[in-house]
Amino acid sequence: MTQNHVSGMETSAVSVLKRAVELDQSGRFQESLVCYQEGIQLLMDVLKAVKDDSKRGHYRQKIKGYMDRAEQIKAHVSQLKEDGKYHxxxxxxxxxxxxxxxxxxxxxxxxxxxxxxxxxxxxxxxxxxxxxxxxxxxxxxxxxxxxxxxxxxxxxxxxxxxxxxxxxxxxxxxxxxxxxxxxxxxxxxxxxxxxxxxxxxxxxxxxxxxxxxxxxxxxxxxxxxxxxxxxxxxxxxxxxxxxxxx
Structure with a gap:
């Protein structure tokens, strides 16, 4: 995989995750969850293509942070749905x-x-x-x-x-x-x-x-x-x- 291709995937991931954070902050949780999942997948594809250990560590840390937030949103949405209060x-x-x-x-x-x-x-x-x-x-x-x-x-x-x-x-x-x-x-x-x-x-x-x-x-x-x-x-x-x- 070429450096340009990796760079393109990273740019896409950053764009999708930025949108995820914006949706998250405005309370549009279900939409943000979809964007987090797409962005995380893109970052994981980047991680697979990168050879440099320090960069791999950086990506792993980023992925973990976004995955943790996605799990929190999932739990929050599940609770709202359970209580019949999702809006x-x-x-x-x-x-x-x-x-x-x-x-x-x-x-x-x-x-x-x-x-x-x-x-x-x-x-x-x-x-x-x-x-x-x-x-x-x-x-x-x-x-x-x-x-x-x-x-x-x-x-x-x-x-x-x-x-x-x-x-x-x-x-x-x-x-x-x-x-x-x-x-x-x-x-x-x-x-x-x-x-x-x-x-x-x-x-x-x-x-x-x-x-x-x-x-x-x-x-x-x-x-x-x-x-x-x-x-x-x-x-x-x-x-x-x-x-x-x-």
């Missing part, structure tokens, strides 16, 4: 980027996740339907084995044919991948909430529709939602032991 808030500012569904939901997706409930009144218009497709794609690519997705939304009035057609097509597509899409409609639904059967509840003020319109079809952010500008909204994350039904 953190992410504020997405106007025009912010870096908040794709992958980025936002990753800390709360685990291998035990098999069932998802989405309550969102605005999965009606074409861009909102695309958002829901993106959300489903994110779940399909994540490190979990989702078997069923439940959507409760409102029907597009007066012409619901586009909505019906789109959701039917998505249901068929998910079915081909072994995932059931359960659709229900409500004319009184107002709240927006996403529940995972591993206990996490994510409430986004604007639901899944927090992205701004891209400036054009050939503008950055049209395909990659991490580069898409956002509208201001708040995301509240809770944990409960009872998420089997909405």
């Amino acid at each position: 953190e808030q992410v504020k997405i500012s106007e025009d912010a980027t870096g908040y794709s569904y992958e980025a936002l939901f990753k800390p709360y997706i685990s291998s035990s996740l098999t069932e998802v409930w989405v309550e969102d009144p605005y999965i009606r218009h074409i861009h909102q339907l695309y958002n829901f497709v993106r959300f489903c794609e994110m779940l399909m690519k994540a490190s979990c084995k989702v078997k069923s997705i439940h959507l409760l939304t409102s029907q597009d009035e007066p012409d619901g044919s586009q909505q019906t057609s789109a959701l039917s097509e998505l249901r068929e597509s998910l079915g081909a991948h072994g995932v059931t899409l359960d659709l229900q409609f409500s004319s009184t639904i107002h709240d927006r909430e996403i529940r995972f059967d591993n206990g996490w509840i994510i409430k986004i003020g604007r639901g899944l529709d927090y992205f701004k319109r891209p400036k054009g079809r050939f503008s950055l952010g049209y395909c990659d939602y991490d580069l898409r500008q956002c509208q201001e909204t708040s995301v509240d994350i809770f944990h409960t032991k009872h998420t089997k039904t909405l």
Whole structure:
């Protein structure tokens, strides 16, 4: 392994761990835990590649410090979850980027996740339907084995044919991948909430529709939602032991 490659890995580790510390200090513990784990792995890769004993000792010490902090956070989060008191808030500012569904939901997706409930009144218009497709794609690519997705939304009035057609097509597509899409409609639904059967509840003020319109079809952010500008909204994350039904 070249010196440049080792240096690149170290730079990546420093960047990820810096983010972990920032999240840790702002009380976003579950997110910080993901960053600590990624950063520690990168540092361990650096340690394997370094031959100098004094440098190896330095890296070992750093790794131990970060591992100790990660363990403390794990214990703290476990206690909060046990007490039913876990709550953190992410504020997405106007025009912010870096908040794709992958980025936002990753800390709360685990291998035990098999069932998802989405309550969102605005999965009606074409861009909102695309958002829901993106959300489903994110779940399909994540490190979990989702078997069923439940959507409760409102029907597009007066012409619901586009909505019906789109959701039917998505249901068929998910079915081909072994995932059931359960659709229900409500004319009184107002709240927006996403529940995972591993206990996490994510409430986004604007639901899944927090992205701004891209400036054009050939503008950055049209395909990659991490580069898409956002509208201001708040995301509240809770944990409960009872998420089997909405």
